[in-house]
Amino acid sequence: MNWPSHGSNPQYLYKAMGLKHPDKQIDFSANINPLGPPPSLQENWNSFFQKIMVYPDPFASNLKERIACKEGLSDDSILIGNGGAELISLIGRMMAGKKVLIVEPAFSEYEAACRANQCEIFYHQLVEPAFEFNPGDIFAKLRQADALFLCNPNNPTGVQYSASTILSIIKAGEKHNCFVILDEAFYDFLIDYESLTPYINRFSNLIIIRSMTKMFAIPGIRLGYMLAKPKVIAELSSLQPHWSINAIALLAGEICMQEESFIERTKDFIYNERKRLFHFLKDQEYEISDSSVNFYLLRDPYIENQYELFEFLILKGFVPRHTFNFPGLDGKWLRFAIKGSEENNQLMEVLAEWKRSHH
Numbered sequence: 542m543n544w545p546s547h548g549s550n551p552q553y554l555y556k557a558m559g560l561k562h563p564d565k566q567i568d569f570s571a572n573i574n575p576l577g578p579p580p581s582l583q584e585n586w587n588s589f590f591q592k593i594m595v596y597p598d599p600f601a602s603n604l605k606e607r608i609a610c611k612e613g614l615s616d617d618s619i620l621i622g623n624g625g626a627e628l629i630s631l632i633g634r635m636m637a638g639k640k641v642l643i644v645e646p647a648f649s650e651y652e653a654a655c656r657a658n659q660c661e662i663f664y665h666q667l668v669e670p671a672f673e674f675n676p677g678d679i680f681a682k683l684r685q686a687d688a689l690f691l692c693n694p695n696n697p698t699g700v701q702y703s704a705s706t707i708l709s710i711i712k713a714g715e716k717h718n719c720f721v722i723l724d725e726a727f728y729d730f731l732i733d734y735e736s737l738t739p740y741i742n743r744f745s746n747l748i749i750i751r752s753m754t755k756m757f758a759i760p761g762i763r764l765g766y767m768l769a770k771p772k773v774i775a776e777l778s779s780l781q782p783h784w785s786i787n788a789i790a791l792l793a794g795e796i797c798m799q800e801e802s803f804i805e806r807t808k809d810f811i812y813n814e815r816k817r818l819f820h821f822l823k824d825q826e827y828e829i830s831d832s833s834v835n836f837y838l839l840r841d842p843y844i845e846n847q848y849e850l851f852e853f854l855i856l857k858g859f860v861p862r863h864t865f866n867f868p869g870l871d872g873k874w875l876r877f878a879i880k881g882s883e884e885n886n887q888l889m890e891v892l893a894e895w896k897r898s899h900h
Contacts, residue, residue: 597788624763639687699832704735726752
């Protein structure tokens with residue numbers, strides 16, 4: 542079957558499965574902040590309109606300045622992108638024809654961007670169900686690699702790896718002349734995030750990617766940024782199309798960078814909902830990944846293939862993310878976003894119904 546390669550846009554999933562699109566559905570497949578965008582975006586939205594008649598700032602100076610101030614970096618260590626996806630594709634171009642190591646399971650865009658640029662790809666597979674990451678297991682592989690893609694916290698598992706673990710990999714990568722591309726798309730959902738941005742100035746092989754679409758619930762706008770040494774930023778910037786970030790995205794980003802209290806409110810909400818959900822799911826004898834963020838993997842351990850559970854949920858209008866295109870998962874798990882309380886309640890009801898009718 543030709544499965545959709547992303548979450549969201551459930552109509553394509555129903556089409557691939559040959560099912561009628563239900564009138565009502567809840568999309569658990571996209572990991573977006575359930576609180577929605579910050580209210581300040583709506584309050585300022587009308588003022589954005591006049592900017593559509595003017596070319597956007599090609600240097601994104603105001604937004605860069607705000608990120609630089611927050612992260613303690615210089616402006617030339619920052620590249621603004623049209624979502625994390627554009628930044629990943631720029632790295633794919635920079636690494637064209639080279640050897641790339643991907644820690645799996647991982648966001649499928651890494652491999653897609655590298656394949657499009659004829660990279661030689663190999664993997665380091667994390668073992669379910671704990672998905673533990675022992676850096677010692679990967680050091681030998683770094684000798685052969687020109688770049689390593691590592692997602693922390695991991696997508697799709699939601700598992701967080703310690704700063705000391707990541708740092709040991711960055712140091713090993715530097716020794717073997719291997720870039721470490723650290724995708725932190727969901728870092729701002731973590732309660733106990735340990736920042737690695739102070740190491741940007743120290744390690745020329747470290748590249749950090751951040752998304753703004755997840756926390757601020759603006760996937761329709763597309764916005765993200767990259768942190769690295771100025772020389773690396775300059776090379777990646779030269780590969781970026783002109784005007785790839787529109788004026789409205791830049792203004793939205795400037796507002797979002799001030800939303801500290803919104804981020805704290807989101808983290809508290811996600812923490813409490815995750816705790817409540819996980820307590821229920823464990824009680825119902827579901828197996829779940831040890832997630833620290835706003836999504837998690839789930840499976841019914843009493844069935845080998847989760848397709849039957851997947852179809853059961855889909856037919857009832859609950860849309861999880863399939864894992865058929867995550868190497869190493871191959872459909873053996875389902876990924877769920879943490880939504881609003883009422884939507885999570887409805888999910889718990891339908892998962893309890895599955896258990897009653899199948900066990």
